[in-house]
Amino acid sequence: MTEPDNRAKFRILIVEDDESLQEIINSAITKSGYSTLGAANGAEAVAMVGAGGIDALLIDQNLPDMKGREIIESLIASGTALPFIVMTGQGDERLAVEMMRLGATDYLAKDMDFLDILPVAIDRLFKSVATERALRESDADREKLREQLYQTRKMEAIGQLAGGIAHDFNNLLGGIIGGAELLNLEPLSENGRQMLDLIIKAAERAASLTDKLLAFSRKRIHSNTTVDCLKIINETVELLRHTIDRNINITVDSLPNVPAINGDASQLQNSLMNIGINATHAMPNGGNLNFSLDTIKLDEDYCTASPFTLKPGLFVDISISDTGCGMSPEVLSRIFEPFFTTKEQGKGTGLGLSAVYGTVQDHGGAITIYSEVGVGTVFHLYLPTSNEPVVESLINRNYPTGTGTILIIDDDELIRCTASALLQSLGYSIILAENGLDGVNKFKEMQLSINLIILDMIMPEMGGKEAFTKLREINPEIPVVIASGFSKPEEMTSLKEQG
Ligand SMILES: Nc1ncnc2c1ncn2[C@@H]1O[C@H](COP(=O)(O)OP(=O)(O)OP(=O)(O)O)[C@@H](O)[C@H]1O
Ligand SMILES: [Mg+2]
Structure with a gap:
């Protein structure tokens, strides 16, 4: 904000009841490249500041309706205080101190030097505002970076923990299932066999939970073929259409000829299914669920700033949006954590999006989410494109047909x-x-x-x-x-x- 062309964007409100003086001040300030507006009294000034678009004030201390001090106090009270300079007819040390205490950056007496000092004072004001803004912005940037770093570290730590547990569990479950299957070969009472069946089924269910945890911690084996995203979207939508509420309207948009990606079709389809099912849960009274497919170029800057590990280039952009309940920032910051769920006990395991997170990372991609409570949610999955042509989908469809x-x-x-x-x-x-x-x-x-x-x-x-x-x-x-x-x-x- 120190470039001369930024001065034109810096709008100063001149609050001065003397019309000819107003004009003189105006021409002195605009000559330095700033933009100006004029107000002839305090009430007008307060209203103009309230309307917005003003960066700083140049205030005459004595106005017909108010003192300059009263204008500032009224702005402070309404939370619209701006940086300001005070002008006064005669020098008054006490008044100067009082105005400085209220935050004035300068106090100018309208004497012989006034028109020489004015541009200098305005420049000083402009620079102090610019510096303050830059500091504020870098603070916000730093805060954002810190938050992002925290999120990434948190997910890494949880991923390691979950991966370790899932790995051990998998081995233990292997032992349980293997032992139970051996036992199954022995002669058993009817009751015994039913118990054994229960053990096997429970262990299989535990294995499916473990599998999602492994997906999250990226310890799952995945196939790597070229995948047509539109096909996966269409298959997911087909699956969703059969079961979900009729009040939910599902649509698909796609750009023509979106390039293929490299990856695991069934894991990607599971991810879309998880996001889709979550969206339907967010719309118990119906709504719209849209899948769209597009491409996006992610540049060096984006990839460096992203918490995901990305290589700059062309990505497929799959977006899934719903008009559901949306999420608060607190919920949003935790949705990828394994076992985080807002659903009642027994309704959700909180592993759906954790698995999605792992799958997307495994594919060298990223997820972004925008959500607003009461409005809806949009997920974007960015997946790097492949240059190879698409190989037929992995899903085998040669099942026998029937009726009933x-x-x-x-x-x-x-x-x-x-x-x-x-x-x-x-x-x-x-x-x-x-x-x-x-x-x-x-x-x-x-x-x-x-x-x-x-x-x-x-x-x-x-x-x-x-x-x-x-x-x-x-x-x-x-x-x-x-x-x-x-x-x-x-x-x-x-x-x-x-x-
Ligand atoms: N589209 C959405 N709209 C609103 N909230 C959502 C949406 N998607 C996810 N959430 C929130 O994120 C939480 C975590 O989702 P996740 O899929 O990981 O687990 P779950 O759906 O609760 O359980 P699971 O998928 O394991 O059955 C959900 O409980 C819900 O609060
Ligand atoms: Mg879910």
Whole structure:
């Protein structure tokens, strides 16, 4: 703010009731390159300052309606104080001290030297304001950098901790599952076998949590092929459309010919799914969910300032926006922490975005989020583009088709969502239930139209085992497939066999 051209942007309000003096002062100041405005009395001056756009004041001490001091006091009281210089008809030491105490940068007597001193005083004022602004800005920058550094360090520390725990847990779970599977080969009572099944399912569920933690701490193996982001977006939207509330309107926008990226299609799709499901949770009364695809050039400056490790270049920009509840800055600063959730117990693990964070970092990308409480949230995923052409998607679609209605009972929304979309695409009609109790009630209501039940074992409210007994009580003939995950091809085939 020391460049001469910045002086033109520096607006000084001259508060002077003597019209001809006003004009003389004006021409002296504008000659130095500053911009000016005029006010003929105190009330006018206060109103003009209130309206904004003024950087400093040059105030006559004696105005028809107020003293200069009163103007300053009124500005201080209304929180709109600005740097100022006072002018007075006759020198008065006491008044000068008083005005300096109120913050005046200078006190000028309108004597013979006045017009010589005025430009010097104005320059001094301009420089002090510029320096103060620069200091304030660098303070804000420093504060922002400090906050960013803190966030990065925090995430690194948590990542290491989580990674260590997840790694050990994985080994322990391997032991539990392996031991249980060996035990499964032994002769066991009916009760014993059910217990064993429970152990295996619980361990598998723990393994899936551990897997998300590993994703967060970037210790998971991922494939590396060229990936078409639009295809992944469309597949995600397809999956979401099948299950989410009808009040939620999903749209997709894309620039034509967005370049491919290098990475793991299924991990990226999981990330979009996690963000999408979060967005639907943020809109319990409906709203708009938009996915858009674009490209963005990130330059050296951006990459250096970003808390993510980025190489300057062309990035794909996937943005996911919702018109949901939004987040407070406190929530926003913690959403990537593992196990941070605002959902009630049993509803969320707080690992969804942690896994997304790890996946995006693994891809050499970055995430930015803008959120406003009551307005909505926008996520941007920046992923570096690849120069190679796209290889066919990894997701295998050669499943047998069929007809009939299937009741899916599973507490995991991602699984409900994926399974129902896949089965619908194979020709089946789907009814969803969130837990054993919900499933049994839905089966009671609609048993005549249901041909098959897919049942998860470990669920809140009523577990799979109890639900299975209750379902069989209602209809002993109903075929039930017990499932905890839904990705095994044998299960798909067995579904087909049972109609
Ligand atoms: N689109 C959004 N709008 C408002 N809040 C959000 C949004 N996305 C995430 N959040 C907040 O971030 C928190 C963490 O999200 P995250 O996906 O990591 O965990 P979760 O959804 O609570 O549980 P999980 O995904 O493991 O089932 C959420 O509990 C929610 O408070
Ligand atoms: Mg989530």
